[in-house]
Amino acid sequence: MNRRSLLTRIVQGFSLAGLAFVAYPFIRAFLPAFAEDLSVEVDISDLGNGESKTVSWLGRNLYVIRRSAEVTDQLAASADALKDPLSINSTQPEFATNLWRSLRPDILIVYKNCTHLGCEISANFITPEAGFDCPCHSSRFDASGRVYKEAVASFNLEIPDYQFVSRNLIRLIKG
Ligand code: FES
Numbered sequence: 209m210n211r212r213s214l215l216t217r218i219v220q221g222f223s224l225a226g227l228a229f230v231a232y233p234f235i236r237a238f239l240p241a242f243a244e245d246l247s248v249e250v251d252i253s254d255l256g257n258g259e260s261k262t263v264s265w266l267g268r269n270l271y272v273i274r275r276s277a278e279v280t281d282q283l284a285a286s287a288d289a290l291k292d293p294l295s296i297n298s299t300q301p302e303f304a305t306n307l308w309r310s311l312r313p314d315i316l317i318v319y320k321n322c323t324h325l326g327c328e329i330s331a332n333f334i335t336p337e338a339g340f341d342c343p344c345h346s347s348r349f350d351a352s353g354r355v356y357k358e359a360v361a362s363f364n365l366e367i368p369d370y371q372f373v374s375r376n377l378i379r380l381i382k383g
Pocket of ligand 1 (some may be wrong): 361
């Protein structure tokens with residue numbers, strides 16, 4: 209192989225590598241088989257009324273909580289005490305822009321980060337005054353993750369995208 213054909217081979221090699229590098233994102237976007245599946249399934253069959261579990265997903269923690277009918281029945285009554293009772297300025301999938309901020313009234317799924325500075329909130333769904341508290345600057349959220357007027361946080365807790373695979377199995381979906 210002479211010097212000229214060697215150089216041609218090298219240039220061709222670099223061209224192919226460059227083409228593959230540029231084409232990879234397009235191939236991944238258009239062919240579902242190449243798309244990374246970042247969804248995760250959560251079994252809620254073991255959750256009793258008022259109980260919660262923490263799920264780590266995509267670098268963040270979420271609460272999955274089973275609310276009693278007693279708790280969900282009180283959600284409409286607290287509207288006057290909330291900054292954004294209809295969740296108009298808050299982040300949630302369209303299906304969760306409702307009183308329960310969820311697909312099913314009994315199951316609530318929220319990110320555990322306070323919407324003020326991101327501290328992890330704690331849930332209390334055992335007492336009649338069910339909701340979330342932030343340990344950092346005392347923001348409080350109701351049983352749908354809606355922020356109370358006196359809180360320093362401005363927005364309701366974030367809700368992820370998800371679907372029910374069956375009655376007791378939830379799939380979290382990257383939005
Ligand atoms: S981080 Fe929650 S109130 Fe400040």
